[in-house]
Amino acid sequence: MKNIRNFCVIAHIDHGKSTLSDRLLEFTKTISERDMMDQALDNMDLERERGITIKSHAIQMYYDHEDGQRYIFNLIDTPGHVDFSYEVSRSIAACEGALLLIDATQGIQAQTISNLYLAIEHDLEIIPILNKIDMDSAMIDEVSEQIIDLIGCDLDEIILASGKTGQGVPDIMTAIVNRIPAPNGKPDAPLQALIFDSVFNPYRGVVGYIRIMNGTIRKGDLVRFMNVGNEYQADEIGVLRLTQDPKEILSAGDVGYDLVQLVVLRFIVGNPVVMAVPPVDE
Template sequence: MKNIRNFCIIAHIDHGKSTLADRLLQSTNTISEREMMDQVLDDMDLEREKGITIKSHAIQINYKHNDGQEYILNLIDTPGHVDFSYEVSRALAACEGALLLVDATQGIQAQTISNLYLAIENDLEIIPVINKIDMDGAMIEEVMDQIIELIGCKPEDILLASGRTGIGVDGILQAIVERIPAPKGNAEAPLQALIFDSVFNSFRGIIVYFRVLNGAIRKGDIVKFVSTDMDYEAAEVGILKLKMTEKKEVSAGDVGYLITGIKNAKEVKVGDTITLKNNPTQEMIKGFQEVKPMVFAGIFPVNTDEFEELRDCMDKLQLNDASLTYELETSQALGFGFRCGFLGMLHMEIIQERLEREFNQTVITTVPNVSFIAYTTKGEKIIVNNPTEFPDPVKTDRIEEPFIKAQIITKPEYIGNIMTLCLGKRGILLNQSYLTTTRVELHFEMPLTEIVFDFYDKLKSQTRGYASFDYHPIGYRESDIVKMDILLNSDKVDALSALIHRGRSQDFGRKLCEKLKELLPRQQFQIAIQAAVGAKVLARENISAMRKDVTAKCYGGDISRKRKLLEKQKEGKKRMRQIGNVEVPQEAFLAVLKLDD
């Protein structure tokens, strides 16, 4: 065990984690030149296209140190985007150390700080690395000062590297061996292993990734999952190289995979403890946090008869992404579907993309919203995740909405733009401090509702990309929230309802009606689009009727023939308006997400 090191790479998005991981694998000959490609650990198409890591990836490296000994390094490459911080927290639970990567051209960003705090909470050994030192705009001295101020280390502790050219990679490998402690644990004790991830394979069933804290797991053992209290035979155990490599046993301190042929997704819980049936451990592994979804939206199949298929796909996707939560929901407009909880808007977009690509499911996503707490006049507490659950305003005493503390790091020249943006989103400025002469940190308290839609995109455009953003929830506060309904020809479309602050409702309703007017196809009768709060209509747009030329066949002849046909058409239009259903295209549901100011 003294020759095992478990570590992960943490950083802000786009600071070069995956590129550095590529160089570590290449310089230790873990993968051959033929298998080598950029972002080698990012095996999802979406990750390559967007250039971001979505899933944490584990791989084992064999490294020969200067002292002549062979070391086993288990590397976990983590995502950098704020929406995937849950993946990072899971990777940290399986490690003893972390490489904290900072881009030499950008310096410390918001996500760097929040990932660092996550690592410190887990008592990890931090190795600071300044990456991209070969770039023209590298500010090595300044970034060094920032790191020293942030974590209080000595200048000689900071490693300089370039993931692209491979400079400094040997130094990093030596530092991992010398600075990160070997895992503690007893190979003779009863088996105690933490499940930190799982994936679904259509041939082998569910593959569980685990980290062994004590004991050992061998092929053929009867293992028990503590929280579900179910027993399975370990059909195959092994370690994670670029592909899974089978072994006779995986013992304390190591990271590996387990195949038991489980087919039901509900039987595997990330964060669960694995032990042996005949010699169980007495305690579960502590400290694994439950996921807290921030954004809720409905996902519905386009054809209602594909609901069961969508349910299977959601089960399989949840295995691969433990931060997705969902429950059944029905909508009058869309039929059966799921109410899903996501960690943020990017997370929601990725889930939708994955459903379409990996499972071939076309889905309709409803307006995303956050979860509110309503207190009735009788003192009951109702959690509202969905506009249809919103209680009757007459019986409601007060409504509370979730607030967050936002941390924004930017350049001083953009302070005015950020202030305007955040105060316009009902934000309260807490403090502002200069980290250096060219970097300022702002703290705001803001309602989560205001951030859900397009805050991140607006922040980037207002600051030309020079702002980094991170947030954490701070609880619920009382607020004036109303339910806004969209009516098409006086019929409510429940999938377009939204919960919104009263002050913003008129503006939002007007924009939404205008957008729907562009998107809804014209019919042979007039369509009225209205936004209403209760009985009060806030905005209205009309889509005029499409006129079919019924008199085309009457060329020449008496005018009374034409008039007769037009009268007949008018009668038909009346009847059509009474029973006319409006077709709502899928783009209309997405339009709500993209309302520009």
């Protein structure tokens, strides 16, 4: 668990969240450049049509750091549009850190501040990134001062980057390892998990995106959704790479999915999940 890093990306619409996420996927060889489609995390039709991220996608990457250790990065891509701020608040609750992405050509925008405050309220480690520095209209010095005034960081803590060219991506990866804390859950404790998103597949059932806060869940376990009191069997669990990767077990600190075969959708996002047997107190 000490090598897990769970983080999200916070930014205003069009500040380059999805493009930078694509560069992280390329850098970690989670997806090859040949197979890359623009904005790989935005796979909903509405997202592609409008060019914005709506769903709180999660994807797992492996990163081999210079210290010789392999780290597991769980990136949760969040919306920057004001209409989807609830999606942001849910995904923030599943993370220990956040990449604060600011467009060097536009500066800090109102929705960025709103989402930043959510991250601060959840005690997330903030990594400020100045994006689009390759643009002729980039105001690097001015926007850097805005960031310093906003979060009180030092100038050398701001990472200069370009999602378009990939500049700064190695520095971002190193900062994620060194500055975002590992999860602090207990694998041997009773199961506690958070559903931060869900999708419905008419052929398979409800797929919940979950963060395991404490304990362990195994394929076939009977779990209880605390807000509604329903108990269901975890028919399939796994991690989220570019596709669902089934696993036999997920433990504290992991981010993954839980497949529940239901005809009627009663899978409430934001729901705490606990083990049904033996009973667990709320």
